[in-house]
Amino acid sequence: xxxxxxxxxxxxxxGVLAATGCxxxxxxxxxxVEVFSWWTGGGEEAGLNALIEKFEEDNSGIEFVNAAVAGxxxxxxxxxxxxxxxxxxxxxxxxxxxxxxxQDYIEAGYLQPLDxxxxxxxxxxxxxxxxxxxxxxxxxxxxxxxxVHRSNVLWFNPAVLEEAGIDEPPETVDDxxxxxxxxxxxxxxIPLSIGAQWTVDHLLESVLLGELGVDAYNxxxxxxxxxxxxxxxxxxxxxxxxxAHSQEESASEDWQEAAKRVVDGEAAFNIMGDWAAxxxxxxxxxxEGEDFGWAPSPGTDGVxxxxxxxxxxxxxxxxxxxxxxxxxxxxxxxxxxxxxxxKGSIPARTDGDPEKYADSAYLTEAMEQWKSDDLAGSFWHGxxxxxxxxxxxxxxxxxxxxDDDLAALQDALTTAAQE
Amino acid sequence: MSTKKEVAVRRVRTWLPGLLLVSPSIVLIxxxxxxxxGWNFQLAMSDKHKPIHDGEFVGxxxxxxxxxxxxxxxxxxxxxxxxxxxxxxxLVMGWLLGLLLDxxxxxEAALRTIYLAPMAISFIATGLVxxxxxxxxxxxxxxxxNALFANLGLDFLVNDWWTSxxxxxxxxxxxxxxxxxxxxxxxxxAGFRGISDDLREAARVDxxxxxxxxxxxxxxxxxxxxxxxVIILGHMSLKVFDLIIAVAGKQIITDVPAIFMFDMVFEVRxxxxxxxxxxxxxxxxxxxxxxYLIWTIRKERSEGR
Numbered sequence: 001x002x003x004x005x006x007x008x009x010x011x012x013x014x015g016v017l018a019a020t021g022c023x024x025x026x027x028x029x030x031x032x033v034e035v036f037s038w039w040t041g042g043g044e045e046a047g048l049n050a051l052i053e054k055f056e057e058d059n060s061g062i063e064f065v066n067a068a069v070a071g072x073x074x075x076x077x078x079x080x081x082x083x084x085x086x087x088x089x090x091x092x093x094x095x096x097x098x099x100x101x102x103q104d105y106i107e108a109g110y111l112q113p114l115d116x117x118x119x120x121x122x123x124x125x126x127x128x129x130x131x132x133x134x135x136x137x138x139x140x141x142x143x144x145x146x147x148v149h150r151s152n153v154l155w156f157n158p159a160v161l162e163e164a165g166i167d168e169p170p171e172t173v174d175d176x177x178x179x180x181x182x183x184x185x186x187x188x189x190i191p192l193s194i195g196a197q198w199t200v201d202h203l204l205e206s207v208l209l210g211e212l213g214v215d216a217y218n219x220x221x222x223x224x225x226x227x228x229x230x231x232x233x234x235x236x237x238x239x240x241x242x243x244a245h246s247q248e249e250s251a252s253e254d255w256q257e258a259a260k261r262v263v264d265g266e267a268a269f270n271i272m273g274d275w276a277a278x279x280x281x282x283x284x285x286x287x288e289g290e291d292f293g294w295a296p297s298p299g300t301d302g303v304x305x306x307x308x309x310x311x312x313x314x315x316x317x318x319x320x321x322x323x324x325x326x327x328x329x330x331x332x333x334x335x336x337x338x339x340x341x342x343k344g345s346i347p348a349r350t351d352g353d354p355e356k357y358a359d360s361a362y363l364t365e366a367m368e369q370w371k372s373d374d375l376a377g378s379f380w381h382g383x384x385x386x387x388x389x390x391x392x393x394x395x396x397x398x399x400x401x402x403d404d405d406l407a408a409l410q411d412a413l414t415t416a417a418q419e
Numbered sequence: 420m421s422t423k424k425e426v427a428v429r430r431v432r433t434w435l436p437g438l439l440l441v442s443p444s445i446v447l448i449x450x451x452x453x454x455x456x457g458w459n460f461q462l463a464m465s466d467k468h469k470p471i472h473d474g475e476f477v478g479x480x481x482x483x484x485x486x487x488x489x490x491x492x493x494x495x496x497x498x499x500x501x502x503x504x505x506x507x508x509x510l511v512m513g514w515l516l517g518l519l520l521d522x523x524x525x526x527e528a529a530l531r532t533i534y535l536a537p538m539a540i541s542f543i544a545t546g547l548v549x550x551x552x553x554x555x556x557x558x559x560x561x562x563x564x565n566a567l568f569a570n571l572g573l574d575f576l577v578n579d580w581w582t583s584x585x586x587x588x589x590x591x592x593x594x595x596x597x598x599x600x601x602x603x604x605x606x607x608x609a610g611f612r613g614i615s616d617d618l619r620e621a622a623r624v625d626x627x628x629x630x631x632x633x634x635x636x637x638x639x640x641x642x643x644x645x646x647x648x649v650i651i652l653g654h655m656s657l658k659v660f661d662l663i664i665a666v667a668g669k670q671i672i673t674d675v676p677a678i679f680m681f682d683m684v685f686e687v688r689x690x691x692x693x694x695x696x697x698x699x700x701x702x703x704x705x706x707x708x709x710x711y712l713i714w715t716i717r718k719e720r721s722e723g724r
Contacts, residue, residue: 079685197670249556251582398671
């Protein structure tokens with residue numbers, strides 16, 4: 001508590017100082033490093049605290065200022081950050097989803113390219129080549145990924161599947177629709193539990209990937225991509241057919257409530273990112289393989305749809321050298337192996353120590369697949385699209401949920417891709 | 420006899436301290452209210468669609484473009500339904516409660532406090548409770564009000580509340596009605612009490628029934644109360660944000676202009692579009708408030724104040 005107050009006071013002081021005198025940036029003496037994130041709860045906070053401890057141990061002369069702002073998936077934090085960046089009062093490093101979500105910051109000139117940093121620290125080899133490729137903007141990288149989550153995971157309740165006479169999780173989107181029908185007919189369970197609008201966006205990316213395949217999916221996010229094709233139309237029809245098997249009250253539930261239905265036996269399937277594994281095991285005290293099983297979402301075996309938290313080096317950061325020390329820690333094997341077991345994600349580097357993750361069968365499997373699978377970026381979690389495009393898709397999906405007009409959905413998606 | 424100079428000094432003495440006293444607030448309001456409103460309109464009439472753009476003047480292009488967006492039409496429609504149900508509902512409920520208390524119920528003071536209490540709660544807290552009460556789950560999984568209806572055998576009342584594509588905003592207005600009815604009741608009660616008993620007695624002597632006393636004598640004199648209530652409710656309603664975020668989060672089905680604006684400013688980072696929506700919201704509120712101000716000023720003049 002004392003420490004918290006102290007940190008808050010320090011953060012406030014830094015803010016005031018920066019606002020009054022040091023607006024130009026680069027004026028700090030590297031005796032501290034202010035790191036901005038939205039990791040304020042659960043395993044994320046535990047992971048961040050462990051990293052801070054390690055950082056202060058290695059860099060005794062640098063005080064760590066934790067400028068975390070609470071609020072789900074960073075919405076509040078991003079609003080605060082935007083204000084600070086515009087008033088030229090950047091923190092020394094801030095958290096952001098790796099990929100196109102950072103594009104606005106890059107275009108605005110808020111971020112420094114980190115190509116030299118990558119070269120010095122051998123990160124080009126430590127990360128999968130496709131990852132570095134997919135987070136590059138006009139040939140340069142601007143952020144350092146710490147962790148990787150997987151978006152395309154199908155969670156299921158083995159007992160419910162058994163009751164419906166389903167032996168294996170579905171491998172294709174068509175099998176999936178058949179299974180949903182079987183569960184509807186054979187059991188009282190909800191075939192597919194979903195939550196509020198954003199979880200439907202999340203479902204959409206898995207269905208698109210599963211139906212179109214990894215190359216066609218990745219091509220959807222290239223400039224000038226055509227969304228008006230018959231292939232996309234078929235994928236959307238299947239998306240519609242899948243949604244028809246979800247629960248009526250989905251709009252009133254967030255992802256936790258929807259995912260919990262699977263382990264409670266109220267629902268057969270749920271498609272959600274792999275943070276659900278940590279939620280099932282740590283919060284709900286369920287057993288992997290028994291209370292819940294998992295598989296790549298239908299049609300996406302061998303493809304890892306990823307999202308990643310990363311840290312940046314803002315233009316005009318007051319304590320650049322100290323910030324580099326922070327980036328070195330979070331990009332190192334050691335740092336990533338401290339953070340990720342606590343957060344319930346896997347390291348973005350391919351050389352993580354499997355023993356650190358041995359407690360979780362899910363994470364162990366995911367680490368293997370991260371090395372061998374093809375990579376596709378998640379649109380909803382900011383890898384393939386910037387915020388404007390993402391919001392356009394979200395709006396189109398929301399209107400479709402309200403009006404049930406599939407043709408209008410495809411039109412809106414097509415327009416969104418052209419803007 | 421005082422000289423000219425003395426008169427001038429005395430005049431200055433009368434108005435100068437007053438002016439000095441209010442001048443800080445005049446300056447602050449000029450800059451931070453009207454200055455900012457002006458800046459907002461300037462932004463809305465520019466093409467600053469990214470924070471890094473300079474923003475050339477484009478006239479009313481943004482104002483026009485908004486009307487071709489499905490999301491904007493949806494949000495405006497939702498706000499209109501919400502406003503109609505909220506203002507109408509709170510007026511009727513407030514009037515009814517005021518009427519009952521005015522008839523001299525026992526324990527009036529306690530009841531008045533109870534009805535006013537929701538006013539002290541924030542929309543966020545109200546929203547969280549009503550999110551549970553209005554859980555849209557069907558009978559087999561019902562909780563909240565749906566479970567109550569199902570247990571009472573009133574299955575036909577079980578419904579999908581705010582998640583209904585057609586009537587969602589009607590349900591969304593219920594928590595707002597609940598919260599503000601007590602306040603409107605207090606306004607009406609004060610209004611009722613302000614009408615002298617002599618008038619009512621006179622009406623009764625002339626053979627009016629109690630109902631007629633209310634409809635013909637009391638209510639016509641309550642027009643100022645109704646007007647103030649409509650203004651207060653109306654401007655709250657057009658700006659509603661927190662209640663909807665607490666009940667439904669950011670979803671198109673309950674989207675309103677304020678949420679749309681928040682998205683544009685903080686998610687999409689499109690200053691011009693955000694400012695345009697803000698400008699429309701301000702104009703909508705002004706359309707409600709300005710006639711009221713004109714009416715009050717005229718009335719005060721005619722009463723010679």
